[in-house]
Every structure is written in C-alpha cells, then in structure tokens.
Amino acid sequence: MSDESTDIKATFSFVSLGCAKNLVDSERMLGLLAQDGYVLVPETESPDLVIVNTCGFIDVARQESMSVIREMVDRKNAGDLKGVIVAGCLAERFKDNLLVEEPGIDQVVGVFGREEISQAAGRIVGGLVEQRTIFNPAPIRAQDDTARLRITPRHMAYLKVSEGCDRLCTFCAIPGMRGKHVTKPMDEVVREAQELVADGVKELILVAQDMTYYGMDLYGRPRLAELLQRLETEVEGLAWIRILYCYPQFFTDELYETLGSAKKILPYLDMPLQHIDDRVLRRMNRRHTRAQTESIIDRLRTTIPNLILRTTFIVGFPGETDDEFATLADFVEAKKFERMGVFVYSDEPGTPAFKLPGRIAEEVKLARQEKLMSIQRPIAEAINARFIGQDMDVIIDSPAPGGRGRAKAWIGRGFADAPDVDGVVLVKGRNLVPGDLVPCRIEATEGYDMIATALAEPDRPERAPRKPRKSSGPGGPDKPRLPILG
Ligand code: SF4
Numbered sequence: 001m002s003d004e005s006t007d008i009k010a011t012f013s014f015v016s017l018g019c020a021k022n023l024v025d026s027e028r029m030l031g032l033l034a035q036d037g038y039v040l041v042p043e044t045e046s047p048d049l050v051i052v053n054t055c056g057f058i059d060v061a062r063q064e065s066m067s068v069i070r071e072m073v074d075r076k077n078a079g080d081l082k083g084v085i086v087a088g089c090l091a092e093r094f095k096d097n098l099l100v101e102e103p104g105i106d107q108v109v110g111v112f113g114r115e116e117i118s119q120a121a122g123r124i125v126g127g128l129v130e131q132r133t134i135f136n137p138a139p140i141r142a143q144d145d146t147a148r149l150r151i152t153p154r155h156m157a158y159l160k161v162s163e164g165c166d167r168l169c170t171f172c173a174i175p176g177m178r179g180k181h182v183t184k185p186m187d188e189v190v191r192e193a194q195e196l197v198a199d200g201v202k203e204l205i206l207v208a209q210d211m212t213y214y215g216m217d218l219y220g221r222p223r224l225a226e227l228l229q230r231l232e233t234e235v236e237g238l239a240w241i242r243i244l245y246c247y248p249q250f251f252t253d254e255l256y257e258t259l260g261s262a263k264k265i266l267p268y269l270d271m272p273l274q275h276i277d278d279r280v281l282r283r284m285n286r287r288h289t290r291a292q293t294e295s296i297i298d299r300l301r302t303t304i305p306n307l308i309l310r311t312t313f314i315v316g317f318p319g320e321t322d323d324e325f326a327t328l329a330d331f332v333e334a335k336k337f338e339r340m341g342v343f344v345y346s347d348e349p350g351t352p353a354f355k356l357p358g359r360i361a362e363e364v365k366l367a368r369q370e371k372l373m374s375i376q377r378p379i380a381e382a383i384n385a386r387f388i389g390q391d392m393d394v395i396i397d398s399p400a401p402g403g404r405g406r407a408k409a410w411i412g413r414g415f416a417d418a419p420d421v422d423g424v425v426l427v428k429g430r431n432l433v434p435g436d437l438v439p440c441r442i443e444a445t446e447g448y449d450m451i452a453t454a455l456a457e458p459d460r461p462e463r464a465p466r467k468p469r470k471s472s473g474p475g476g477p478d479k480p481r482l483p484i485l486g
Contacts, residue, residue: 009037010048010082010125015068016151018055020158020207020244020420022088026053027148029087029117034149036118048082049121050075056090056177058346065090066102073104083124085109087117092177095135110135111178115143138164138179141218145184146192153397155435156203156419157196161189161227165209166217167247169274170285170352171314171345174209181210183218186227193235202437203240203395204231205418211243212250225254232264239437240395242418244270248288251296260303266415269300270310270339276331277324280317283356290331297335308416310339315372316365317345319358325368332375338383339422342372384423384445387416394425394452396436412440414450422448429454 012033016026029051030040041047050072054065065088072084083106091098092110099105106129107120113134120134142163150157164179165172184192193204208214215223231241241264248271259265275281276290288296301307313328332340344365347354392414400409410427417423426449427440440452 007037008039010121011039011041011045012049012051012121013041013043013047015050015052015072017053017065017068018057018061018089020205021160021209022053022055023151024145024148024158024160024207025088025111025114027150027152028143028145029053029114030149030151031147032115032118033121035147036121038118038121040149046080049085049124050081050083051085051087051117051121054086054088054090056088056093057173058343058348060346062090069102069105073102076104076106083107083121085117085120085124087111087114087120089177092135093173095133099132106132108133108135112136112138112143139182142182142184142188144188146195150199152419153434154200155395156205156397157199157201158205158207159189159193159196160184160207161211161214162208166213167210167287168285168352170283170356171274171317171348173348173351176350178209181213181217183215185218186215186223186230189227190230190234193231193238197235197237200435202238202435203242204235204238205242205244207244209245211246212255213247216250222250222252222255224250225252225258228255228258228262228265232262238264240415241265242268244418246271248273248293248296251299256299256303259300266308267304267306268308268310268415268418269304270418271296272312274312274314275317275320275324275328276313277320277327280320280324280328283319283353284314284317285352308338310341310418310422311337312341312343313372314343314345315368316360318353318356318360320345320360320368325371329371329375332372333379336379336383337376338416339380339418340372340376341421342369342376344369380448381445384448384450387442387450388444389442391439391441391455392416392425392452393437394427394440394454396427396432396434396438397424398434400426410434412438412452414440423450425450425452427452427454430457431460432458433460 014030016023052068055061069086075081076084085107086105087109091108095110098108106124109117109120113136116134145160162181162183164181165175166181168175212224214227215221246269274284274286278290394412394414396410396412398411400411410432412425412427414425436458439455441455442450442452444451
C-alpha cells in the first residue's frame with residue numbers, strides 16, 4: 001500500500017474574490033486540486049502555492065484583485081511562496097496584459113481554463129516556465145460543477161444553473177468574460193442538488209447571470225419553473241431553495257404558479273432592476289420598461305404572500321439627468337423594497353456605455369447613492385420591525401463572536417435574508433450548532449438585523465460547534481464581496 005503522504009504534490013492556499021458564481025468556480029478548482037494531490041493548508045503553514053480567483057467586474061473589484069495579487073507576488077519575492085496562480089474574471093478580461101503588468105505571476109488561468117487548474121499548479125511544481133497561461137473559449141455547454149470542495153458552511157451551497165449571459169446591457173463586461181448563456185441541463189442540476197444535500201446542504205441558493213433565461217438556449221423556451229418543481233420534488237432532505245439574479249423578463253404564468261404554490265422555495269426573490277426611468281433603461285439596453293417591471297412586481301406581490309423582494313440599482317449612468325434620478329428615487333420611495341443595494345456606475349473599458357456621452361461627476365454619483373440609501377434605510381428598518389413578535393424558522397450559520405456556554409448567541413438567517421448581501425438574525429439559544437433550522441421568536445431589530453430567541457432546544461449533548469469548512473488562503477476564506485448584476 002502506498003503511503004498517502006507520498007502522493008502529495010504541493011500545498012496551497014486559496015483566495016476567492018467576487019460573487020457567488022465565482023465562489024462556485026473556486027470550489028470546483030479546490031475539488032480538482034484536492035483530487036490531483038494538492039493539499040489546502042492555512043496561510044500560516046507556508047503553502048507552496050497561492051491561487052487567487054479574481055473578480056474583474058467593476059473598478060473596486062479589480063483594485064481589490066490587483067492588491068491581493070501584488071501582496072502574493074511580494075510574498076513570493078520574499079521567499080514565502082514558490083508560485084502564484086491568478087485565475088478567474090480579471091485573468092480572463094486582461095489576458096493580454098496581466099503578465100506584462102505583473103510579471104511576478106507564475107500562471108494565469110482564464111475563466112474556462114479552470115478545469116485545468118492542476119496543470120497550472122503542476123507547471124510551477126515541475127519548474128516548467130515556458131507556458132504560463134491557460135485560456136479556453138467559452139464552452140457551448142455548461143461545465144460540470146460537481147466534486148467541489150465547498151468553502152461555504154456545510155449546510156448551505158450555491159448551485160450554478162447556467163453560465164454566461166446573452167443580454168448585452170451596455171454597462172456590463174460580463175458577457176465578454178463569461179461568454180454567451182449556456183444552460184446546465186436540468187438532469188445535471190437536479191443530480192448536483194442531490195449530491196449537495198447528501199453532503200449536508202439544507203439551503204440551496206440558485207445562481208446564474210440571468211436566472212429567468214434558464215432553458216432558452218438549450219430547450220428553446222424558459223424552463224425555470226420546471227427546474228424549480230423538480231428541485232422541490234426530487235431532492236429529498238432539502239429544506240430551503242433561494243433564487244437570486246432574476247432578470248425582469250420571462251416571468252411565465254407557470255413560474256408565477258410555481259412560486260406561489262412552493263413548499264421549499266423561499267418567498268424571497270432577488271431581481272436586479274438597475275434603473276426605472278425608461279430613457280435610462282434604453283441607454284442601458286435593458287429589455288424591460290417601467291410599466292413591464294411594475295406589472296411583474298405587482299403580480300409577484302399578489303402571488304407570493306410575504307414576499308421579500310431584493311433589488312439593486314445603478315446610479316450615475318452616463319447622461320443620467322437630475323430628473324431621471326428623481327424618477328428612480330421616487331420609485332424607491334413608493335415601491336418599498338424589502339432589501340436593496342445601490343451601485344455607483346463604473347466606467348468599464350470595452351463596454352458600449354464607455355463611449356456614451358454625459359459622464360457624471362464622481363461626487364454626484366456618490367451623492368445619488370447616498371440619497372437612495374437614505375430613502376431605503378428607514379423603509380428596510382420599518383419592514384424588519386414588522387417581524388417583531390412573530391415566529392420564524394432560522395438557519396444557524398455560526399456562533400456569534402464572544403458567545404460562551406450553553407445559552408449563547410448565534411448568527412443565523414431567516415427566509416428574509418440571503419447570506420453576505422442581507423442582514424442576519426442574532427439568536428439566543430441553547431445547544432445549537434451550525435446547520436440547525438430552529439423556530440425562533442423575533443424580539444427586536446437592530447438596523448438591518450433582527451434579534452431572536454430560539455423556541456426549541458435541540459436534544460443533543462453540548463459539543464463544540466462544528467467549524468464551517470472554509471479555505472484558509474491569504475486574505476481569509478473570502479465571502480462573496482460584490483454581487484454581480486443580473
Ligand atoms: S447586467 Fe446581468 S443581464 Fe445585463 S449583461 Fe450583465 S450579466 Fe447579463
């Protein structure tokens with residue numbers, strides 16, 4: 001029998017930046033590396049290699065990616081590491097000049113080179129320096145995301161149902177980085193969901209660049225409703241399904257019916273709208289008007305009781321006038337979204353909006369962002385306050401910092417909050433562990449968060465809370481920092 005230690009090729013740590021879709025790619029690469037004899041270690045254990053899975057979406061994300069890359073290259077130059085691999089969206093977007101700009105990088109792996117991540121690692125370990133890049137064209141069918149080494153808490157997982165986007169919004173660089181929309185076949189999604197649940201997942205969070213487009217390229221019509229029905233009925237043991245990134249189009253009658261009669265699909269929907277003024281929407285090349293958007297929102301609200309609707313907007317798009325912004329601000333005031341985020345427009349070279357006239361001054365963009373958030377804050381707080389005195393099932397994510405003993409505090413989330421982008425529920429309870437789904441009474445709110453007491457004490461001997469399985473790369477096991485638009 002071979003000694004397992006002789007199979008180890010190298011140790012590595014991993015930094016995953018960007019959105020939930022990039023996180024799934026990170027988990028896939030971690031799984032492939034583990035299969036091929038590479039061992040994930042904490043940064044403190046002096047890994048041989050560091051892999052940075054980057055985000056190249058907007059300027060702040062690029063700056064963050066470059067700063068992590070430079071930190072790693074400095075560490076390599078100081079003799080702490082043998083090699084640095086840069087993967088993901090930034091690598092894809094700047095494939096022609098990343099190595100020129102930062103020659104200390106050893107290997108660059110584009111978005112669709114991720115299946116060959118072990119080869120990139122092998123080149124460093126083997127001292128093969130001639131070939132330093134792996135770029136593949138966007139595939140015509142969705143890539144497999146099974147056999148992942150997950151870095152989210154064990155009880156929740158993101159599941160990518162498609163890749164790429166066909167929309168061509170003028171501000172967005174994603175289609176250039178991730179290619180055209182390719183639907184992951186329904187059987188594969190269901191199988192992947194079953195695997196994840198067998199691995200302990202209770203909350204499945206469906207992600208895509210464009211969720212409601214699911215099926216169009218592969219089946220010739222939108223089939224999200226059918227996918228959701230199959231996930232509800234064919235994945236035993238799954239408690240919650242949460243849906244993100246719904247473009248406001250292709251809400252079919254069947255989809256409304258499915259959402260309205262759902263058992264496991266949470267009454268929570270993320271539908272990025274970007275703007276509401278029709279002239280701005282046209283310049284953004286969005287394919288929905290204000291009237292269509294309002295009709296979708298109205299029907300969702302009548303179909304799904306207690307719906308939590310999350311959206312995002314962009315302020316400071318080229319040419320956005322005071323009047324157009326005022327239209328958006330009035331809309332936010334009137335519609336009372338339960339959850340909302342606001343992005344400042346970022347000028348992205350290579351996108352059609354980059355050439356549009358009417359640049360908005362940075363301070364005006366920031367003032368508009370602050371104005372929208374100042375409208376939204378009291379709305380979100382008032383909506384949260386409505387939960388006080390109500391009972392709600394909460395999934396426990398982790399112990400709250402500083403909690404001790406049997407009756408300590410925990411960080412969890414109810415149906416109203418998606419991880420990383422929304423608030424949390426702080427739960428006082430005994431004998432809980434991450435992954436417990438417990439009934440709680442909401443007692444108070446604190447800004448975007450809620451405070452609750454668990455109404456049931458799971459019957460188990462107290463034990464140390466299970467640690468979420470996370471990567472330990474430099475910069476920490478990163479949570480998604482910037483939701484990518486949809
Ligand atoms: S904003 Fe969303 S829908 Fe528009 S092109 Fe980008 S990923 Fe596609």
